[in-house]
Amino acid sequence: MFKQFPRRPDQAEASVVPLHANAGGQAMADRRSDDPRQSTSEERELIAFLELKGRLHEALLDRLNFAVIDKIMPDELRREVAGLAEEVLAAENRPMRGPDFQRLVDELLHEVLGLGPLEPLLADPTVNDILVNGHSSVYVERAGILERTPVRFRDEKHLLRIIDKIVSRIGRRVDESVPWVDARLEDGSRVNAIIRPCAIDGPSISIRKFSKMPFTMEGLVAQGALSEEAAGLLRGLVRARFNILISGGTGSGKTTMLNAMSASISDRERIVTIEDAAELQLQQSHVVRLETRPPSPNGSGAVAQRDLVRNALRMRPDRIIVGEVRGAESFDMLQAMNTGHDGSMTTVHANSARDALGRIEQMVSMNGLDLPLSAIRSQIASALHFVVQLSRMADGRRRVTAISEITAMEGDVIAMQDIFVFRRKGVSADGEILGEFTATGIRPRSAEALAAAGINFADSHFAVKG
Template sequence: MFKNFNKRAPEAEANVIALKPEVAAFRPEDDLSQEDRDLIKLLELKSRLHEALLDRLNYAVIDKVVPEDLRREVAALVTEVVTSERTPLKSKDFQRVVDDLMNEVLGLGPLEPLLEDPTVNDILVNGHDSVFVERSGILEKTKVRFSDEKHLLRIIDKIVSRVGRRVDESNPWVDARLEDGSRVNAIIRPCAIDGPSMSIRKFAKMPYTMERLVSAGAMSQTASDLLKGLVNSRLNILISGGTGSGKTTMLNAMSANINNRERIVTIEDAAELQMQQEHVVRLETRPANPSGGGAVTQRELVRNALRMRPDRIIVGEVRGAETFDMLQAMNTGHDGSMTTVHANSARDALGRLEQMVTMMGIDMPLGAIRTQIASGLHFVVQLARLSDGRRRVVSISEITGMEGDVVTMQDIFIFHRTGMSDDGEVLGEFKPTGIRPRHWDHLVAAGVDVSALKLTSMG
C-alpha cells in the first residue's frame, strides 16, 4: 500500500499495492526540542499519521487490499514515523494508533477523528478541502481535508450504500445515517456547484434527558415538569423550531417519559430517534430505485402504522402530505403522539401544517384543516438556537380551540431575554405567564403533581 519511503522498516516488506506512484518520500519535520517532544500527545501523532495516509493511499485499489496486509503496512508507517521523530510508544499505545488509523482507512477517512470527538455536534464538509465543525453552537474551521474530490465522493458513497441508498447525477442529494444513528445529508454535482458537500448531525452517545436539558439551560425545572406532565397525560405535542434548534433532541428527551408498557411506532426519513422503551417499532422511508419505482413515503408509513395497534405514533418530522394522516391519527384515539416541524414560532408552525395538508392536492377548505389542527394538537413547544449558539425552549403554548376560522392559542411558558453577558451569552429567564392550562384536569387525572408546576396560584 505504501511506497517510496526514505527508510523501510522490516514490517513494511509486505506486498505494497495501494500507494500513488508519484508520491514523494516521507520527510518528518525538523527535530523538536526535548521539552516539545515530551508534550506531544498521542492524538497529535495520529493526526500527522493520518495526513501521511492521505498523501499515500491509492483509493482506486484500497477496497481490494486484504485487511491483514493493510494493517501490516499501516504498522510499518507508524514504526517509521515514531522512529524518525524519536517518539517512543508503549506497546498498547502503538496498537491503539494502528487500530485508529485502520478505522480511518476502512471507515470514514479524515472524518473519523471528528466523529470520535465528543465536543463536536455537527460536521460540515464544504468540498474536499474545507471542513467545519460546530462546538457548543459555534462554527469553526478544521484542518481536516480529503485528498481530492474523488476521495470525498468515495466516503459519501460508502455512507449511503450502507443504508441501501444511492447518490449520482440522476439523484444528486440523499439523506442517510451512520451506524450509530448520526444524520447525514449529502449533495453532489451538478447541484453542488463547487463540489460535493455533506453535513453530519452527530448522534448523542448518551441520550439527552429532561434533567440534562435543564442543567444545560435549555429550560427551567418548572417548564420541564410541565412537559413531563403533558407526555404522561397523553396529550398530542408538536415540537417546532428552526434548523439546528434541537427539535430531535427535545423529542428524544420528552419521549423518555412515555410509559414502558405502551407500544410506540416511530416514522422517519432517516432513523435517528433514540427511544428508550422496550416496545418500539421503527419505520423508515425508502427512496425510489434507479428505475423510479419502489419508493415508500412517510405518508404510506403513517397509514400503515395505524394498522399496527400503536399506543403512540411519533413522526420524526412532518414535511408533506403525511401531516394530514398524522392529524387524523391524533383525532382518532392515538393520544400522546408527537412530531416536529420547521418553523420560527408557534403560530408559524400551525401555518406550516396548513400548507403541508394542502400538498395532498385535494380541495379541502382551510376551515376544515384548521379544525383538524385545533382538535388534534394540544401543545406546541417552540425551540430556538440563540445568537450565543445555545439551544433553548422559548415558549410552551396551548392550543385552545377555534374562534371563527382562526386557531386560538395561549402561552403557558415563555423565555424572557434580559440582555447579553460580557462573553456574548444571551441572558434571560423562563417564566410562566400565569395562565392556567385548559388541560389542567388532564394533568391531575394522569397523577401529575400539579403543585410542582407552581401555577396553581396563577389561574
C-alpha cells in the same frame, strides 16, 4: 494477512492530509493559494511531508488483503500496518519520528476501516455537527459555535470515495443523475451529501452527530434550555397522553427535545416511530422503528412518510411518533391523533408556535383534498393540544422559547395561550443571551384533564416569579 493484492476501485485515492496538521499549516496552505511567491523553506518542507504521506498511503493500501481484513483483531491489524509502513519508509530511506509515524498508522486505519479524516471528528464528543465544504474546507460545531478545522481531504476524488462509502452501506447511491442523498451512519448520525453539478464548488457533506448519551429532561434543565417547572409540565403532558407538536428552526434541538420527552412514555405502551432517517433514541422496550426509502435508480420503490403513517395505523400502536412532518403525511398524522392515538408527537420546522400551526395548515391544504380552511383548522385544533417552540439563539445555545396550549377555535382562528415563555433581557459582554424562562401566570385549561390522569400541579407552579 497482507500480500500484493489488486486495489479495489474505491481505494483509488486513499491519501489524506494529516489530521494533526496545525492551524499554522492551514494558514500556510491558504497563503500558498493566494501568492506563490511567499513560499518559504518551511512551506516547502510541509508540502514534501504531505506528498510523502500520500505515497505511503497508496503503497500500503496496494498491499492490503481486504478479503481477510474484517477477521483480524484490531491490535494485530495495527501491528501489521505499522510493519508495512516501516518497510516502505525503509525502502525510500525516509526516517520518521515516532509520533508522526503513529499518526500515519492511525490515518491509514481510519481510511481502511472508517471514514478517513472524518473519524477523529466523529469520535470527538464535543463536536455536534461536521460540515465539509469541498475537499479542503471542513468545519465543526461545538457548543453552538462554528469553527474551521485543519482537516482536509487529499482531493475531490478522495472526498467522493468517502461519500460513496457512507451511502453504499445503507444501499443508497449518489451520482450525476441523483446528485444528493440523505443517509445515516452506523451510530445513527444523520448525513446529507450533495455533489456536482448541484454543488458548484465541489462535494459537500453535512453530518448531524448522534449522541451516544441521549439527552434527558433533567439534562436540558441543567443546561438552561428550560426551567424545572416547565420540564415538569412537559413530563405530565406526555404521561397524560396529550398530543404535542415540537416546533423550531434547523438545529434548534427538536429531535433532542422529542427524545427527552419520550422518556416519560410508559414502558407498557406500543410505540411506532416514523422517520426519514432514524434518529430517535427511545428507551422503551416495545418500539417499532420505521424509515422511509428513496426511489431506486429507475424511479420505483419509493416509500414515503405518508405510506408509513397509514401502515402504522394497522400496527396497533398506542402512540405514533413522526420524526418530522413535511408534506402529505401531516393530514394522516392529524387523523391518527383524532381517532384514538392520543399521546402522539411530531416536529415541524417553524419560527413560532403560530407559524407551526400555519405550516401544518398549509401542508394539509396542499394535500389535494377539497377541504375548507375552517375544517382544516378545526382538525388541527382538535388534534393538537400543545406546541413546544425551540430556538437556537445567537450565542449558539438552544432554548425552549415557549410552551403554548391550543385552547379552542374562536371563529375561524385557532386560539392559543402561552403557559411558559423565555423572556430575553439583553446580551452579556461575551455575547451570551441573557434572560429567564418563566411562567406567564396562566393556568392551562388542560389542568383538569391532567388531574384526572393523576398529575396535579399547584397554582404556584404556573405563577409568575419575582
